[in-house]
Amino acid sequence: MSPEAGRLLGGDHDEGPRRHLALVPDRPLRVVDVALWYGERSGGIRTYLDAKVAQLADHPDVEHHLITPGPAERHAGGRHELRAVRLATSNGYRIPLGGGGLRRTLRDLRPDVVLLHDPFWTPRGVSAVAHEVGALAVAVHHGSSELDAAGIPGPQSAYVPLFRAWLRRASREVDAIMSVVDTTADCGRPADVPLRLGLHDAFRPRPEVPRGDETVYVGRLAREKGVFALLEAAARSAEPWPLRFVGSGPARERLAARAARLRIAERVHFAPFVGDRDELARLYAGARCVVMPGEHETFGLVGIEAAASGARAVCCTTAPSGRLCGTLVHRYAPGDVDGLAAAIAAARAATPDHDASAALARRHAWPQVFAAELDTLRHLVRRPRVRAV
Known part of the structure; x- marks a missing residue:
């Protein structure tokens, strides 16, 4: 050598x-x-x-x-x-x-x-x-x-x-x-x-974290991640829930402009990338639900991380991580924005299942x-x- x-x-x-x-x-x-x-x-x-x-x-x-x-x-x-x-x-x-x-x-x-x-x-x-x-x-x-x-x-x-x-x-x-x-x-x-x-061991149920009212997206702000479909679902929702995008990416300004055109700009907020795992787990736990809207996800850790943290999650039926989470994830068909809005409504109304979340975290350590x-x-x-x- x-x-x-x-x-x-x-x-x-x-x-x-x-x-x-x-x-x-x-x-x-x-x-x-x-x-x-x-x-x-x-x-x-x-x-x-x-x-x-x-x-x-x-x-x-x-x-x-x-x-x-x-x-x-x-x-x-x-x-x-x-x-x-x-x-x-x-x-x-x-x-x-x-x-x-x-x-x-x-x-x-x-x-x-x-x-x-x-x-x-x-x-x-x-x-x-x-x-x-x-x-x-x-x-x-x-x-x-x-x-x-x-x-x-x-x-x-x-x-x-x-x-x-x-x-x-x-x-x-x-x-x-x-x-x-x-x-x-x-x-x-x-x-x-x-x-x-x-899963990192930070992703576990956090019953001490108050569950808020925001629907949360965590990830890269890019069109292939389904973020514009998520905006459309927010605009079509019967309930005017607040939407927070957490992350960075090339679509940041276009998302803000689209939210204004859809007349939901006051409901849409942006937050910077979160790298700390414990902070991210608490963010998941405090959300009303966490949405991973990409139709083409072939990895998709956000869905399983959120579910393990005690959040109700939403993802497309094509996302592999969604299939691992059982009833903790609400799913919708590719291209179905109304289905996405319905899945978000169901997730927001569902009660967290901390026992199932803890079991998920143990299985995928x-x-x-x-x-x-x-x-x-x-x-x-x-x-x-x-x-x-």
Whole structure:
């Protein structure tokens, strides 16, 4: 292994080619997560990765590394930032200056498994380097062609085929796909590995927090997140409930303008991004209900976080997290704004069920989620490799 690898890994390592994990069963599994959309105020992907870093920091059976874009290149404590330029000030996203630094870092780390969380950071190059060093390449499917297309002004039907073609090309060389939804339409093959949704221990019932009257949205303010449908539902509601948007994003000004045109501006309020988990759990608990209106959600931690915190939640029938929450979540069909308004009315009228919320929090605690994920990755590493063509 190169001297640079020794520096990155924080210790002395034998020179020469590394044997495959199947031949070295007593060595910790070396896992590298690569994430492009990892900003200071990003949502579910960063939540998942930060929880993973914390859970695996002192795990005896795994050596974990996280590679993300950053303002300058630096490598310390299992975190690796590669120089990138800022793209979106509202969420802190950055675009890397090419893929050379990423490929070099992967060669130095020599992982057993590379988890690629975005299809836009040289995915085929990452797969090639992973295979070069004897690692598995796993594409983590957080989004979808419909979600990406919904973020672009104009007819979605024109963009979906383009994104779908890119996703299929990006996933062609990977050894497995990890997802919480069916990836056949986007990737041309079903997911091999389940992507599990988890919860920070701050998300638990808070019966001491008074339940207020606001309907609350938490997340990125962007059209693909269903925020404009939520405004329409508020305008159609028979009850003039107050609506609070918590977060940042490119649609902030357009949301305010649309609320004025709908004549509900006095009912609509905006609050900044909340990063502290305990504060966020209390915000959920104090809401009359929490709405996750996106029709294209393929991760959607807000729904399960809110339900575990004791809130009544609303989400689309297509949101995977809603299926985990049982009666704590009220659902509506895609494209049905009247159905969304009805689901909000039902959630606002329902009584919190703190016992069910506590049970949900216990079932989906991050330690259990990552223990199951590691078991799955070990199984993948040891199984015979049959790569999709």
